[in-house]
Amino acid sequence: MSGFLSKLFGGKSEKPAAAAETETYKGFVIEPRPKGGSGHYNVAGIIRKEDDPDGPAHEFIRADTFPNVEDAVRFSLVKAKQIIDQQGDQIFRSGGGW
DSSP states (O other): HHHHHHHHTTOOOOOOOOOOOOOOEEEEEEEEEEEEEEEEEEEEEEEEETTTTTTEEEEEEEEEEEESSSHHHHHHHHHHHHHHHHGGGGSSSTTTOO
């Protein structure tokens, strides 16, 4: 019953979809991680420096939604590349993210 009420009143039921293959782009590693389910997957992911896998990470989530996880993964990669092109290393500085 509480699950129903949570969904009815906008409770947090969003969960990350299965992690997709990572992709390297301009010295950064992109890990697409769409969030959601039941036909609504938000564009999301994590960006790290390629040469510092344990270093800082930039997590992003967008309002864009897709009806299947495959399309959300593809667009997550596109969005991450756009962030890298526009901000580069600035994404790891406090206050410099999106």
